[in-house]
Amino acid sequence: MLSSSPSAIDPYAQPSGSDGLVADYLAELHFRISRLSGGNVATYIPELAKADPKLCGIAIATIDGKTYTAGDADYEFTIQSVSKPFAYGYALERYGREAVLQRVGVEPTGEAFNSIILDEVHNRPFNPMVNAGAIAIAETIKGATGEERAETMLTLFSRLAGRRLSIDEAVFRSEQQTGHRNRAIAYMMLNSGMIRGVPEDILDVYFRQCSVRVTCRDLAVMAATLANDGVNPLTGERAIAAEFVADVLTVMNTCGMYNYAGQWSYDVGIPAKSGVAGSILAVIPGQLGIAVFSPPIDQHGNSVRGVAACKEIAQDFRLNIFRSHVSTATAIRRELHGDVIHSKRARNPPERKLLKETGRRICLVEVQGPLFFGSAERLIRRIGEIDPRPSHMILDFRRVPYADEAACKLLARLATSFVEEGRRLLVTHLGQDSSLAPLRATFEDILPGQIFDHRDAALELCENAIIAEAGISYDATRFALAELDIFKGLAREDLKLLEMLARPMVFEAGDRIIRAGDPALLFFVVARGTVTVELPDRGTGQTLRLASMGPGLTFGEMALLDGGRRSADVVASERVVCYGFSVEAIHDLGRTAPHILTTIYANMMRDFSERLRRANEEIRALEH
Amino acid sequence: MLSSSPSAIDPYAQPSGSDGLVADYLAELHFRISRLSGGNVATYIPELAKADPKLCGIAIATIDGKTYTAGDADYEFTIQSVSKPFAYGYALERYGREAVLQRVGVEPTGEAFNSIILDEVHNRPFNPMVNAGAIAIAETIKGATGEERAETMLTLFSRLAGRRLSIDEAVFRSEQQTGHRNRAIAYMMLNSGMIRGVPEDILDVYFRQCSVRVTCRDLAVMAATLANDGVNPLTGERAIAAEFVADVLTVMNTCGMYNYAGQWSYDVGIPAKSGVAGSILAVIPGQLGIAVFSPPIDQHGNSVRGVAACKEIAQDFRLNIFRSHVSTATAIRRELHGDVIHSKRARNPPERKLLKETGRRICLVEVQGPLFFGSAERLIRRIGEIDPRPSHMILDFRRVPYADEAACKLLARLATSFVEEGRRLLVTHLGQDSSLAPLRATFEDILPGQIFDHRDAALELCENAIIAEAGISYDATRFALAELDIFKGLAREDLKLLEMLARPMVFEAGDRIIRAGDPALLFFVVARGTVTVELPDRGTGQTLRLASMGPGLTFGEMALLDGGRRSADVVASERVVCYGFSVEAIHDLGRTAPHILTTIYANMMRDFSERLRRANEEIRALEH
Incomplete structure (x- = not known):
């Protein structure tokens, strides 16, 4: 039974202000979790056996760069298997999905992390989260020498953490001297052609990769980088190409917790990866990264306090991926019509009267929130239902943070249908934010000249068209x-x-x-x-x-x-x-x-x- | 090689209007998919072997009750294993999570659907998606007689589909007569105490459950019911308690596609369940349900065309759960201050001057989108940053569809901090929508008298407080x-x-x-x-x-x-x-x-x- 954490914080100390709300929560959680007993410090790497079992740190990093910590969140330890998803992301980026899939599968094994069982049917390790798969992935790390490969890997990990990381030489040497089971796995794979290089060279970079020193705070930021589609929220630097982030998360989700994956999904429901030094890293896409560190591990190799803390956080904050909160309900912020809203162009009484009477032909829709299939489908469906059918439609995208490929496709079809029906579609506020560049490009093809920076100009154009059509403009050079x-x-x-x-x-x-x-x-x-x-x-x-x-x-x-x-x-x-x-x-x-x-x-x-x-x-x- | 679908639609027929955008897509997809070859109609149940391999239907149902279909979407077939997640949801609701977990695990096996291997350590089937687990779950269906149990099950499935379903007696009898492997599994489980009832009775309801006749459209609606937190989007009726929907989806995700689960997660990334009659049902939480039906199945028991169609839909519409679109970026719609926005209460010149000068002490925040941990944390953090610090804060919740427990907890802490600091927090528009009832209850405890139906009243109260404090109100009974x-x-x-x-x-x-x-x-x-x-x-x-x-x-x-x-x-x-x-x-x-x-x-x-x-x-x- 552990009596207290070495850095036990005073649970009654209240950080002030709104910052304190989450910090308070973490402090209370840490106070409880750090007192949990059970598990043992890993001993199969002699250097790890020296770890203090009382250590316990928790960190949360949000996708906009705020970090909350409690306990030993700044204590350094070795990353171990938590390195695997990142190395996998690197391999995908370097060689592409198909090539990597040929070398390493994505099927969970139901076996332990150090299993020597391989997928004989496809002649590859089952997945990149077990040691065999991670060793095959380590072979993809670029460099002519061991030093170059280590530097490639360190550069990647440093970019993920937002600070320069280093290797724990003592742990590295300890792994190198005692990692015979991993040697056996490597030679088995060499024997069947799953790896081609010199096993000792590959193991060298693999052991170094496992020996990178990180803190709990670092891991939370690395997790937040995945949550943030591959961009480090502290530095704004891209660490992993966005298109491979989902693959990394998928494999973490199905294989990250080894033969505890099903129960973990059920109890916690967040893609995660554990390391034998006692850390767990978990990712809530679009929201945050979580990391917990405490050395005692259970029979699956997962940190006892780490599992307990993640369970509580996931439950308290409802972070389970299937309790997630995508909603298509709010894609339309509001609909406004030309009888009520006006451009800044003043109108004379007959024009005002005309717009009051026929202004409903102009409809401005303020779109809001991210556009993906569900929200774009709903937006487009609603546009089709607007009664009376507007002859002039303005879509204001000011509050759309991004639109994915699916949304661009649907909106392209919408724009085409407007063109075909001889109705006018104008779009505004696609300009500044580069995340809307694909949507802008989509519209530029189909709606040349109908793209405006501000809606006032679009509105005025629609009003002018309606007034011109009615033929009531007048030139007052000779006026009474x-x-x-x-x-x-x-x-x-x-x-x-x-x-x-x-x-x-x-x-x-x-x-x-x-x-x-x-x-x-x-x-x-x-x-x-x-x-x-x-x-x-x-x-x-x-x-x-x-x-x-x-x-x-x-x-x-x-x-x-x-x-x-x-x-x-x-x-x-x-x-x-x-x-x-x-x-x-x-x-x-x-x-x-x-x-x-x-x-x-x-x-x-x-x-x-x-x-x-x-x-x-x-x-x-x-x-x- | 199949040359054409029996119901091949004209790919050039363009459904008109916005409705056509998704319908067009499905028609084109169906045209391609229905021509795919490969796989064989299931033969182990003689009645299923009669199925026409050319049949092919696709349906999508949104959480607001819109359905899109293509091909044989209204052809009836038997539900088979697609029934399993729903029966599991029923068991959870009837007996609770813990009791059900003791009887059936949640760990994927890496084995085939009809595996006889059981979890000896915990003395239970591995999960409710393999036959063994589903038979154990069938024992939980309520009823004194076979007919009563069948009716309980049919009532549930009918509520999920939004129409009265029936049992295919021919398939039921065929399964009953030939289901010897399932009999063996049931007796193995009886032998080790995993079930307690009479195997034939349990198998009777299990075979009936598998023989329920559904269409592709029905399955899409059943999937949309899960996507919609358990409420049928067509009827508005609740079919499964919201708190168990995530459990059902989790088990579908890890175990729904048997030993193809890892690759399915990687290629499609949507919780799904396949049935041996050739159907696949997939759920995109908060968005939609998808169903595909086509009899030829592969070696894992999954519909060949179903897998292909789901892959394409998931890729084209970016529906992978880890490409999902939760975003915490838009929790605040806008911030307005009392120097610019005013209640409808007219003010005299000194009052107007005062509000112009000190109105920034009043801040109104329009909150938008669902409130969950990530968005609530960001909202609260932003409130803490508003400069100058408002003495009167109004939160307008009109555009919040719901707030989960985590958000309620964080907002409760926020409200408490305002009370402690002697600042005023007023909340509006929590009224009509019952989905905000928990949030309303949270505030009623901490902020009695500060809950308003409309923001105008809240604004007026803040203005009055500032004017009263300045002592410039006057009684003009005797005025000049x-x-x-x-x-x-x-x-x-x-x-x-x-x-x-x-x-x-x-x-x-x-x-x-x-x-x-x-x-x-x-x-x-x-x-x-x-x-x-x-x-x-x-x-x-x-x-x-x-x-x-x-x-x-x-x-x-x-x-x-x-x-x-x-x-x-x-x-x-x-x-x-x-x-x-x-x-x-x-x-x-x-x-x-x-x-x-x-x-x-x-x-x-x-x-x-x-x-x-x-x-x-x-x-x-x-x-x-």
Whole structure:
């Protein structure tokens, strides 16, 4: 019975803040686990027999690089068989799946780790997690000399752990001097042609590979690297090609715990690998890596405390792969229609009316979460059900972290069906994140010119198409003041007075018509072209478009209130013809004809009230 | 070599619309797969030997009840060993994990399905997927007579398939007459005490269980029921308790394909079960169920075309469990602060200024996606990092489909840490969905009174707390008109004229002060209490709060513009004292003193402009 761990932490010490929640848990778990008895320190390698049985460390590393530890998590020991999955990943990357599969199978044996039984039917070791298979894999490690091979292997392991690792020479020599059973296995394999090289050379790199010094924290990071599709979460460096990570995890899952694999799957349900020095490494794909180290091992060669800790963690955190939490339910964040959401392009009343009435022909779907078969199928099915059938469909991918091949295929078919049906499909926000590059490439082929960085531009394009189709756009170079909202309700003689105040002005594309902070002396009516109201966006450093105005629309009218200052820039988007009205002149007019001013104010207020109503409607839509 | 399937579909027939995308795929796959040769129809049960080797069907069922099929998907055949996982699930549910584990192990054998080798160490069959284990499981089926036991089993299978199933009597009799090897296994087990009942009785229910007639479509739905945590996606009925689904999948994964399990995991990587009549059922948890049926089987007893089809589907759709798509990256939908988002409660200028300046003390986090260890850990960690540290934290769970035990535990710790630190944590939208009941219960213990149906109420509470703390609320029963925004800038003598127009009015809680559609004759200033502007929500049938106003704020002021009609209801939320101003009287005043009207209009416009600016800011925040 072990009474306490050498580094027993005070279970009542509460790390503070949210960081403490998981750290607390691990501390409590460690407190209990480190007191467990049972098992014996491995003795078949003399150097391992010296290990202190009281040592006990636990570490968790997340795929975004956070590590939590308890106990002896920074104590160094030799990696032993935990090295096998990584060497296997290396072999797959170097020689490809088929070539490796010919040399080493993937079938569990039901035999012990050091079994000498080989797959006679296929003339190969059963799998790369038993010693025979691992020795055959060790032959694939590149290098002309033993030193070069050791360096290749160390470089790989160091990249996985995120720090430079080294070999424990004492353990290496001890393994080399006493590893006769492994020698027998190697010669058996040489005899049947399963290996071709000099057994001592292969065993040299194999023993070195088993003698790499790691800590529990290192192993958690190595596990998190697998959980993170092969990219080390601490360094951001790729250690294993993503396409082979699933193969490594599969073999860990079926063969990693030897003849305890079935019960381990049942009790823990996480791909894992144990090492005879007393460590267990476990991987929860897409989430985290776990490592436990404590020397006493059971009859299967698995750390007693390691198994117990993994069982508890898996149960407490529901990490079993079949209690996993993929869900296709949330692929659509929300659907918005063009009658409620609008581009920043201001519209005149007939345009507004048209979009209010027919805007449901525009549908914007915010897609969210990773796209894989289940979520993409559901997304596409939902798009087919949207009623009424939108003639303009915008897919906003801003919240999609990645789309796999299956999703790209399904979305390619969707895009093709839109093209064939003569409906328009626009896609946005595929840009920055390189993980969406395959999806972008898919769409570039099928939807040239329909890919936008921001949805505002896509929305405006759809609105413009609907307005153009209805034929209600107008060019107001020769416009009557009575047509303008702001002058509505004024008598003919009032309009004549105002007409005399209108000053025609021309601006070229890019001209700054109004500058934020300047005194507000004029208000404007656009006759031709488009102006954009914009502000610098403090967040991105880019320019934020607040609104655009075309012919028949006014801007800068807040100037009428009093001698305030401009609150934003207004820039000519193209060549612009507009009419400027001096605020002072209008106020002078108001003094002799007050109803002109009150009518203009009332019109502005109606406009503001309407814009406010629409903004609130949009807020309600966006909140849902 | 088989030349064509009896139901060969036209590969060029394109089902239209989005439904066709997956249907097309299956049709193309079926076209290729149905032409594959190899394997033989099972002969050891004479009745099975009659099967047409050309038959070939494929079906996919999603967890939301959509099925896609190709080929002979509605042809009936006997379920055979595909029944085993479901009977195992039944046994777990009836007797519990421990009791069943004592009778039947979970370790793969590396032996054939009809192996007579038993686990002598534990005195039990190795696992419930080999015949020995399945016979031991058949003994657990409830019933006093053979008929009752058969009915228990049929009821279960029918619930899984979503339609009433029946037994193929001819196959049943054929199995009964020739199943001598199974008899031998049963007697071996009786001999060692692994079963206790009469072997013939147990075999009777076992043979019937194997003789249940199903179609490929049925099997896909049964698989989807497992994928959907035990609830049949067609009927919504629970068929297996959720807590045992993972156990069933685990044993399918390690033992479902017999001594082909390792290679199957490697090539396909989906928990599956094959039956000797030529069917394979595969489960992708949280996504879908797949079934393939085609009689020719290989030396492991697995359908040749079934294995080929599953390989292709798994590869094309990337369904391998270790290529799965759990991601912790999207647990937070967005973070919003109280300086940008506001409750519907209108605020007076000093309150608005305060909230603008100190509103970042309020933080609202929209949580999204399922909460499990990885996502909850990330959510909690992020909450700890929010800078500045919010004194009022609102968690909106509207987009969380469920939270597992691990997430509940972590969130309980989070809530406790807020309580201990004297910070406020409010939670919203835990209500309707019963899948969030455990989370609701967790919070009810720790955060009594902090659970809200909607976030608007939670936001208002936080704002009120900050305003109360600053001591700037005021009671305006005795207010000066000059303090009101709407009269700002008017001279003392103008205010005196207005004061004479103010008519004090009292309303009781629930009184409708303004009714939508009525003519607008008055505008109001609140002196005491709160009024709510509301509209019926066409979507939900409930009432939608547009705004609330307290002392010092005005409502109904659009009446000033002209004789329009009210656009919404205004209701007294409690006892309300307010002052009504006749619009007509103010217009009369405006005729003699026009500057009074223009000043009021300009003030209103400033207010509207400010509200519009804030609304646009909120839209920008909500869009991100």
